[in-house]
Amino acid sequence: MNLLELNHVEKSFENLSVLKDISISIGEGEIVSIIGPSGSGKSTLLRCATMLEKMDGGEIVYLGKKAAWTDKDGHVVYADKKDMKEIRSQYGLVFQNFNLFPHYSVLKNIVDAPIHVQKRDKETVYQEARELLKKMGLADKEDYYPCQLSGGQCQRVAIARALALNPKILFFDEPTSALDPELTAEVLKVIRSLADLNIAMVIVTHEMAFARDISHRVIFMEGGVIVEEGTPEKVFASDNERMRSFLGRYG
Ligand code: ADP
Ligand code: MG
Numbered sequence: 555m556n557l558l559e560l561n562h563v564e565k566s567f568e569n570l571s572v573l574k575d576i577s578i579s580i581g582e583g584e585i586v587s588i589i590g591p592s593g594s595g596k597s598t599l600l601r602c603a604t605m606l607e608k609m610d611g612g613e614i615v616y617l618g619k620k621a622a623w624t625d626k627d628g629h630v631v632y633a634d635k636k637d638m639k640e641i642r643s644q645y646g647l648v649f650q651n652f653n654l655f656p657h658y659s660v661l662k663n664i665v666d667a668p669i670h671v672q673k674r675d676k677e678t679v680y681q682e683a684r685e686l687l688k689k690m691g692l693a694d695k696e697d698y699y700p701c702q703l704s705g706g707q708c709q710r711v712a713i714a715r716a717l718a719l720n721p722k723i724l725f726f727d728e729p730t731s732a733l734d735p736e737l738t739a740e741v742l743k744v745i746r747s748l749a750d751l752n753i754a755m756v757i758v759t760h761e762m763a764f765a766r767d768i769s770h771r772v773i774f775m776e777g778g779v780i781v782e783e784g785t786p787e788k789v790f791a792s793d794n795e796r797m798r799s800f801l802g803r804y805g
Contacts, residue, residue: 561613585755585770586755587765596775619633646719648727653712686714687714713744
């Protein structure tokens with residue numbers, strides 16, 4: 555069974571059609587990069603998939619369970635609160651700007667949701683959080699506040715926070731685009747290390763070498779449609795004119 559299926563997703567802002575009939579499926583442990591020029595709808599797609607944004611049409615299915623669908627009158631319906639809670643526990647999201655709680659320590663940023671939202675055992679959660687921090691190379695930073703950390707360290711805390719919820723699928727929206735090149739490398743290294751955990755990852759990125767290297771599949775979006783999709787070898791060698799022109803700018 556696929557972890558995630560997006561079927562015929564549509565989204566407009568006012569008169570601007572941003573996602574046009576987008577269908578994507580993500581299998582267990584699969585790593586998929588989404589590339590494309592700025593404004594092509596990549597963030598909107600992640601925001602619709604994670605239900606931070608309401609779509610206008612289509613269907614979203616997590617592990618065979620419908621999170622959203624279009625009824626016979628063409629209205630989008632979302633699953634009820636109880637189902638949605640279960641569905642939301644399947645995925646995590648890492649943003650461009652980290653979105654850490656500034657008034658919480660590093661450790662508290664990580665343990666807060668597992669304890670208060672997932673109601674898991676406190677001691678286990680703390681133990682796992684410390685292990686995650688170790689994995690992220692931040693074992694000595696648990697009492698620090700986000701403002702005392704570099705951008706790269708903040709992003710690694712954000713990744714630890716997402717992992718602490720034990721997601722089956724992690725979404726990254728340009729996780730390194732707010733970082734200097736040397737900090738970018740340390741965050742990419744951490745993301746690379748997650749490839750062994752068998753968590754599916756959907757990564758929006760402008761780091762072409764990274765996308766080529768880490769992905770099982772690459773999706774190239776432009777103007778709200780999927781222009782190319784396939785293995786990195788196939789997509790990066792595509793002779794599609796729009797793909798070539800994009801790679802000329804970013805590749
Ligand atoms: P990308 O992440 O690929 O750069 P986005 O999904 O952020 O693209 O944006 C796609 C288009 O949708 C852009 O033209 C953007 O201006 C527009 N857009 C995104 N969010 C909103 C919003 N909340 N209100 C109006 N327009 C938006
Ligand atoms: Mg974006």
